[in-house]
Amino acid sequence: MKSAFTKLALAGLMASTMIGGASAQEDTIKVGILHSLSGTMAISETTLKDAMLMLIEEQNKKGGLLGKKLEAVVVDPASDWPLFAEKARELIEVNGVDAVFGCWTSVSRKSVLPVFEELNSLLFYPVQYEGEESQRNVFYTGAAPNQQAIPAVDYLMNEEGVERWVLAGTDYVYPRTTNKILEAYLKSKGVAEEDIMINYTPFGHSDWQTIVSDIKTFGSAGKKTAVVSTINGDANVPFYKELGNAGIKAEDIPVVAFSVGEEELAGLDTAPLVGHLAAWNYFQSADTDANAEFIEAWHAYIGDDKRVTNDPMEAHFIGFNMWVEAVKKAGSTDPDAVIDAIVGVSVPNLTGGYSAMMPNHHITKPVLIGEIQEDGQFETVWETSGLVVGDAWSDYLDGSKDLISDWRAPLSCGNFNTATGKCGGSGS
């Protein structure tokens, strides 16, 4: 019975895509949205799906693109990493989309990379990540470590005089790589080995008593201490609750987080957390006309005034507008033409400046440090004076120091080794 049902569903799917496909050739440009709507990552990714639908709707109101309407194709990879690759293939081969906006976790991105390479399509990836990657078909609109982690550490070191560091993270690739980069960076700044404490916890860790008390002990050694947190997703709520209950105040031991934004704080009572920090490239509190417009549009679209906006949403906003501009510039949605056209495209971001696509497929962004406020918003306490160029390959790691990425002809290489003068130093 089950197989009969599957066949039926498949037939229905094919029929619908055939109809869609026939008309799509004529008057729509299809945009794929590859975000988990169920499973553990739905908590973060569902919002991005809605944001994309809103952006596409707005573009259609402005008259679409190249005289055609845009059409969103939404699939649900269900927080299942191999399924991301299958769904990406489905989007490109079956639905014939011209660009895909999607993925959140690094492992889902890694799983779809070969698909995008093989089928030569475009992926816009909106989340801050660990770097050490640059791929021809992927555009990284989130922050690379030098656009988030390094400036945050600089802020703590220079403005708050921090001398002792706790690097706490969830045990997977993003925190491990980021902490490796940070450790190398701190040591290059003369921080001693014993002044760095590194701690990893499993996904969804909920019992933080021991770690919080360790942090307290580590911080009572007389030197100013701060926690750099790459703790991911759900584990943050119990972590901050424990911090608040244990009476660790931001004035004594500030915590700067890279994965905690407005959306995560929405599930928390923020009163005990006032003063703890986060580093992003965008805060909902950014006081600009573009941002006010965006928030208003978002509230109108979602029908709820209390929904917040966050950094990955801005990344999609920038990425989508860049793609639109690149398609206009190239006069076609052909991936190769867009890849050539998009480098150098510059669009307004929501913090009052312009972001440009660089030859390494990363973008320029301002870096903001914000303090948590009682209403669950951030207040910017510090920002970089100019835009920071995303660096695909960290300057502080041995393997990647010599690598650069430039997808323009004639170099056209994601990992050019300047020491050996060859493409393909290491990594992908």
Add this chain to the structure above:
Amino acid sequence: MSLMRSFLLLFSLAASLLAAPALAQSDPETLRPLINELANGKYSETEKQIGALVATGDPQVAPALEALSDGDLYVRKADGEVFIIKKAGKAYALIDPLTLETAGEAAKREMDKIKVNNKLRRVIRSALGSLTLMAPDPTVRMAAAEAVFKAKDPDSIEALDAAIAAEADDGVRKKMEEARAAAVLNSDMDEAAKLQAVSTLGTMGNRDALSLLIAVQSSSEGALRDAATSEITKIEKSIAAWDAAQNIWYGLSLGSVLLLAAIGLAITFGVMGVINMAHGEMVMIGAYVTFVVQEFIRSSAPGLFEYSLFIALPLAFLTSGLVGVAIERGVIRWLYGRPLETLLATWGISLVLQQAVRSIFGPTNREVGNPDWMSGAFEIGQMTITYNRMWIIVFAMLVFAGLMLVLKKTPFGLYTRAVTQNRRMAASMGIRTPWIDAFTFGLGSGIAGIAGVALSQIDNVSPNLGQGYIIDSFMVVVFGGVGNLWGTLVGAMTLGVVNKFLEPYAGAVLGKIFVLVFIILFIQKRPRGLFALKGRAVEA
């Protein structure tokens, strides 16, 4: 509410300062330019400006500094005048920072907040500390003493001496003496004074004292160094003992969370033998009931918020219990005796429930507030005990006792035990076994629901809440011995304490792995767990 509190504090503070005759007083208008300067420039300049204000020694500047620290100090864009603001609807009520009189209203966009960061807050805190040592409210004086302790500023010794002489409260005086000791060690006073300071810190005996003493040890010679060394050894010894006690407490606390999550499963899996993969979702439903109750209270009866958990408990029990009965009647009863199919079916149910909650409440975390009696911590010796953990231990024990009572002392418990021990005999005696099955399953699910109320206080309330606990719950039940509630209790506590003793050495990730390996080996040796059931039920 906290805004309110800070304002009360602010005014009491101002009142106290105005009443202190020893300190210099001058015409507010001479201070105004200094205060208006706060609005200019970057943090470093604001910091200098704070220094200049404190240097006047005039207590009238304290309310402005306090407001700056709270983020309530704003500057009027039009003329650069600085005001303390109070949010009044869409506008701000302005308060003069020096006279504390109301000074009209202003629209939000007419005012700019004077930015403050953690460093400035620290500077303000220590500055206010030395200004408020003589405040009439002992809690303000205590906070002042703590601030001075952290600042370790030799210049504050004089103020401290005066304050200690006038202090009536023993606790506050002790803190002031400790603050004085810290300042003395940082000054260039003679060795006798410093020796006395070392012994004061020695009796203080906590980590703050330890770090100060270590600094003394490394920077001094002779008698002072010896005294510091001997105090350090003493403190380290006592801290080690307290650390062990703290670890046991953490273990018990983790154990009680495990117990709460597992105890419902101990009934459905342990007593009935049903592998219920949807158990975690019962916990999640309980947590969401808490959320709904709190939302309702927030919108219609805010005064009841402190009691929200008590209101949520029976509702969570009923909701989860009913869902449990529905699952048993709808699915599980057709699958008795087929464990594999039960496992798959209940796993499917768990996915359905998760997605249903996701569709109804949205995929993002929901905020469940902690009532005041569940927030904060107190200290016993060198050990910090948080209230929410303490109440959860108490609650877990109460649930356990209540469940024991139901199973051992009520007719329903008797029927349940009869059915599990010998189903056919029980049926022959006239017990309606299908109903007992349904109610027992409902009881197990209901208990999971009230566990959800407790867990909503320490974990996030999201559709994934239950998943995090399902593996641990099975581990506890299997380790403790299937079919035995005492086994579940001992199993949960053992695993909790073992986990917490492993964590400092092995880290959280490896610690978990070690515990898992330990259980696998243990099950090899004793397949029926810690407390194995004996007798006929085992063979059934």
